[in-house]
Amino acid sequence: MNEPAPSLINALSEAELAAIDAEIAHMPQRSGAAIDALKIVQEHRGWVSDASLAAIADHLHMSAAELDGIATFYNLIFRRPVGRKVILLCNSVSCWMLGSDCLTQQIRDRLQIDFGETSKDGEYTLLPVTCLGACDKAPVMLVGDDLHESVTEDRVRELFDQPGAPNG
Amino acid sequence: MDRPLTRNIHADRRPIDLRGYRDNGGYEGLRVGLGLSPADCLQRIKDSNLRGRGGAGFPTGLKWSFVPMGEDCSPGHKYLICNADEMEPGTFKDRLLLECDPHQLIEGMILAAYTIGADVAYIFIRSEYHIAAQRLREGIVDCEREGLLGDNIQGSGYSLHMHVHASAGRYICGEETALISSLEGKRANPRAKPPFPQVSGLWGRPTIVNNVETLSNIAHIIERGPQWFNDLGLTEDAGTKMYGVSGRVKNPGCWELPMGTPIRTVLEEYAGGMADGYELRGFLPGGGSTDFLTADHLDLAMDYDTIGKAGSRLGTGTLIVLDDATCPVGFVKNLMDFFAQESCGFCTPCRDGLPWSAQVLDDIENGQGKPEDLDTLERQVEFIGAIGNTHCALAPGAMEPLQSALKYFRADFEAHINQGCCPWKARQ
Numbered sequence: 150m151n152e153p154a155p156s157l158i159n160a161l162s163e164a165e166l167a168a169i170d171a172e173i174a175h176m177p178q179r180s181g182a183a184i185d186a187l188k189i190v191q192e193h194r195g196w197v198s199d200a201s202l203a204a205i206a207d208h209l210h211m212s213a214a215e216l217d218g219i220a221t222f223y224n225l226i227f228r229r230p231v232g233r234k235v236i237l238l239c240n241s242v243s244c245w246m247l248g249s250d251c252l253t254q255q256i257r258d259r260l261q262i263d264f265g266e267t268s269k270d271g272e273y274t275l276l277p278v279t280c281l282g283a284c285d286k287a288p289v290m291l292v293g294d295d296l297h298e299s300v301t302e303d304r305v306r307e308l309f310d311q312p313g314a315p316n317g
Numbered sequence: 318m319d320r321p322l323t324r325n326i327h328a329d330r331r332p333i334d335l336r337g338y339r340d341n342g343g344y345e346g347l348r349v350g351l352g353l354s355p356a357d358c359l360q361r362i363k364d365s366n367l368r369g370r371g372g373a374g375f376p377t378g379l380k381w382s383f384v385p386m387g388e389d390c391s392p393g394h395k396y397l398i399c400n401a402d403e404m405e406p407g408t409f410k411d412r413l414l415l416e417c418d419p420h421q422l423i424e425g426m427i428l429a430a431y432t433i434g435a436d437v438a439y440i441f442i443r444s445e446y447h448i449a450a451q452r453l454r455e456g457i458v459d460c461e462r463e464g465l466l467g468d469n470i471q472g473s474g475y476s477l478h479m480h481v482h483a484s485a486g487r488y489i490c491g492e493e494t495a496l497i498s499s500l501e502g503k504r505a506n507p508r509a510k511p512p513f514p515q516v517s518g519l520w521g522r523p524t525i526v527n528n529v530e531t532l533s534n535i536a537h538i539i540e541r542g543p544q545w546f547n548d549l550g551l552t553e554d555a556g557t558k559m560y561g562v563s564g565r566v567k568n569p570g571c572w573e574l575p576m577g578t579p580i581r582t583v584l585e586e587y588a589g590g591m592a593d594g595y596e597l598r599g600f601l602p603g604g605g606s607t608d609f610l611t612a613d614h615l616d617l618a619m620d621y622d623t624i625g626k627a628g629s630r631l632g633t634g635t636l637i638v639l640d641d642a643t644c645p646v647g648f649v650k651n652l653m654d655f656f657a658q659e660s661c662g663f664c665t666p667c668r669d670g671l672p673w674s675a676q677v678l679d680d681i682e683n684g685q686g687k688p689e690d691l692d693t694l695e696r697q698v699e700f701i702g703a704i705g706n707t708h709c710a711l712a713p714g715a716m717e718p719l720q721s722a723l724k725y726f727r728a729d730f731e732a733h734i735n736q737g738c739c740p741w742k743a744r745q
Contacts (some may be wrong), residue, residue, distance in 0.1 A: 175437070175480060176502070177520050183502035184485050188444075222504040222661075223485035225444050237445065241406040242605060243563040245651045246643050279488055279655060280406040280605075281445055284563035284635070285570045294447055 161204050165193055169208065179209045183219050187226050196227040224276075231274040232267045234293035241280035244288040252288055252300055253277075259309045273309075319549060321537040322530070322557060323573040326417040332452055335459040338420040344465060346536030350428045351473040353539075355386070358432040362535065364543035366555040371400055371491075371528030372603060372632045374621040383515035384433040384523045394437055396524040397430040398500065399532050401442040401449070402484055402491040406605030406655060407637035410559035410571050411529035415442070415449035418533070419456040423479065425535035427466065430477050433525055438479040441496055444486060453481050488659035492709050493526040494518075495661065506663045507709035530559055552577030554620035562588035564638030565595045571635070577618040584615065584636065596641040599725055603632020605652050606714030608721035609639070628721065644741035645726040646733055649718055650678040656715035667712035670701045674719065681730060684738035691730060694723060 161169070172185040186205045191197050197205075197220060199213075206216040220226045227235075236256065240249050253264075256275060260268045267274040273292075283289045286298030297304065325333045325341055338344070350358050363378030384395065399422065403411040414422060422440075430438050442450050457479050460466040468476045487505050489495045494508035497519050518524025534556060538546045547555045554576045560583045561571035567589030574583065580602070584590065591597050599609040602619065608629035610617075617623050624631045639648055657671035674697050680686050700706060702716030723730065732740050 175478070181500075181502040181520075184499065185482070185502075188483065188485055219502065219504055223487055225484075225486035240651075241655055242648060242651045243407050243637055246564055246640075246648070278445070279404055279659065280408065282403045282409040282412045282443075284407050284409045284637070285561065287563060287569075291445060 161190065161208060162193065165190055166208070169205075173209075180211045180215075183209055183211070183216060184223065184226075187216075187220050187223075191227060195233075196230050202228075224278075230267070232272050234272060235274045235276060235291075237276055237278035237281070237291040239279070239281045239283075239287075239289050240277045241284075243280070243284035247287040249288040251302070252290070252305060255302055255305050256309065259305065318575070320557060320573045321541075321549075322414065322421070322533055322559065323418075325421065326413060330413070330417055332417055332419065335420060335456065335463065338418070343420055344424055344536075346538075346540035347424050347427055347465065348471070350431060350536075350539040351471060351475065355432045355434060358428060358539060361539055361543050362432065365538045365546040366543070367531065367534055367538060367546065368554065368621060369528060370530035370534075370558070370634075372405065372606075372630070374631060377527065377531055380515065380527075381429070381433050381525060383513065384525060385516065386434055390434070390523060394520070394522050395433060395435040396519045396522060397426060397433060397435040397438040398493075398496065398519065398524060398526045399426055399438070399440045399529060400491060400493065400496060400526050401440055401446065401529050402496065403446070403529070404443055404488045404491055405633050405635075406652060407563050407601065408561070408604045408633040408635045409563070410561055410633065410635055412446060412449065413559070413571055414529050414533050415446060416452060419449070419452045420460075421533045421536065422529060423453070423456050423460060423466070425532040426479065427470065427477055428535045428539050429525065429527065429532055431475055433523070435523075435525070436476060436478065438477060439500060439519075440479070440481045441490070441500060442481060442483055443490075444483050447483070450481050450483050457481065487661075488655075489661045489709075489711060492711065495709070496526060497524060504661070506661050507711075509708070550576035550620070552618045552620045553622060558619065558634050560587070560619060561635035562638060563635070564600070565592040565640040565642070566590065566638055567592055577620040577623070579615070580610075580617055580619055580636075581615040583619060584638070588636075588638075591638070591640065597638065598641050598643075598645065599639045601632075601637040601639075601718060602629050603634050603636075605637070605655065606711075606717055607632040608717045609725050610721075611725055630717070642741070644682070644739055645722055645729050646678060646682045647739065647741070649722045650675065650682050652718050653678050653715060656711065660711060664708035664712075666701045666707045667709075667715075670697060671712060671715055673697065674701070674715070678719075681733045682739055684733065684736070686730075686734040688731075688734055690734065691723065691727075694719060698723070 168189045169186045172182040203213045206213040289298050367377045368374040490499045490505045492507050495505040499505040514524040549556050557573050558576045563569050572587050599611045601607045621631045653675040657675045660667045662668045698716045698720040701712045
């Protein structure tokens with residue numbers, strides 16, 4: 150996803166500030182809202198750039214280094230740009246038994262990306278994720294906000310074989 | 318059969334809103350509870366013998382009793398936190414309760430908070446459960462509108478403010494002190510105990526952290542009494558339990574059954590037995606950090622003490638089934654990769670030990686294993702698996718499936734080493 154216009158890079162938008170301040174309101178100290186603030190900015194901008202990080206740190210009265218230590222701890226805070234939809238593919242044991250490796254390979258081939266990479270058209274980023282809590286419907290994955298259960302090879306083809314897509 | 322936790326949950330998994338919940342008797346427990354003193358509520362929970370459903374099985378009433386009350390407590394906030402960070406491999410029970418019956422949890426939380434005198438409550442929920450988080454947020458707003466949350470709840474003089482915190486990932490957040498660190502906006506490193514959170518938790522204030530299923534039981538116990546709850550269980554352990562089965566069985570799923578239901582009943586009657594063409598080799602009884610059990614254990618009761626005596630743990634009560642077409646070494650390696658990745662990195666045995674175990678397992682799985690590797694794994698189990706050598710229970714939990722796999726599937730490990738390949742891969 151694109152960065153906001155250069156003039157806005159170093160400033161948090163009013164909507165972002167309002168949402169962050171609502172979190173700060175029930176915290177005894179501003180830094181308590183660090184993770185919420187990172188998520189709020191990521192929701193608006195798709196990811197958390199160095200400039201965004203610095204702006205958040207400034208607003209929370211903490212150093213950028215400290216905030217980066219927090220941001221990089223959590224796997225769902227993206228410190229690099231991601232695609233319009235993030236594919237979170239469960240690779241924990243129940244899904245592994247029921248073929249998540251095959252699905253991974255199929256998605257890699259179709260979108261021509263490995264884990265941690267974004268497709269050339271900027272549509273998808275592929276990431277592994279720990280158990281998604283739908284093990285009775287294994288294998289499962291999240292594509293954006295949509296949970297796909299009992300995923301088959303045909304389903305992967307339906308999902309990712311749009312016109313113009315690699316191998317489509 | 319009385320199934321209090323799932324009475325509002327339907328096969329199509331449609332959620333129930335505040336009106337539907339109340340029409341079905343919801344918030345009656347709250348009315349009863351607010352008419353009792355916090356001490357009386359605590360006594361009901363103690364007498365119910367409810368044990369923590371997050372996996373450890375600690376008696377809930379006893380946990381709550383450590384919270385300083387009245388003049389014993391310095392002025393300031395007390396916190397109740399619901400641990401909805403369900404991420405244990407093979408565990409999918411809390412999702413059902415969260416998505417389908419959010420008010421059952423909210424009502425239980427209000428009563429739990431009232432009992433310990435908390436004025437602020439958080440639901441710490443994993444980011445991927447965004448549907449559940451949305452329904453909980455809506456539920457909280459609906460409750461505030463009807464005076465079930467906020468200031469002076471139902472004219473009782475008791476006030477509680479509830480918030481949903483959507484997490485940003487990492488399995489370690491499910492550890493209660495790591496969860497507290499994360500809720501303070503920090504890296505999710507666990508904390509040394511003591512002090513225990515009941516005395517010094519979130520922001521240094523008295524805090525109780527309970528699992529979704531535990532809290533979902535509270536309103537029923539307050540309303541219907543401890544004896545009713547004790548009578549639900551088939552064995553010494555009280556209540557019902559959300560059991561689940563995943564893996565190659567005919568009908569994987571999640572069911573509320575009496576505590577102490579035999580494993581065979583869960584596996585054969587509810588999960589329909591093994592899928593056609595597959596044999597049972599073993600199973601983890603309660604998520605990825607429990608020891609394997611085998612077909613010899615099928616007639617055991619699924620309760621804390623019985624599974625404990627058999628050398629494993631009830632854990633989350635969700636079975637992961639290992640079938641004969643799945644390589645046990647690969648199975649354990651998948652789990653070890655998971656635990657190694659999810660180590661918070663704070664203590665050395667976990668940060669460096671788990672990747673080492675994973676590497677040894679990887680070598681064996683890929684035909685590069687040496688006979689002495691099994692001794693190495695045994696030593697790792699002995700050292701990393703000992704509670705007290707690590708900062709929290711993550712690494713000891715990681716050793717549980719490994720140590721029992723070395724016991725029950727040793728011949729399979731040896732076959733990998735002797736044949737210089739994975740026999741399962743070679744067969745494909």
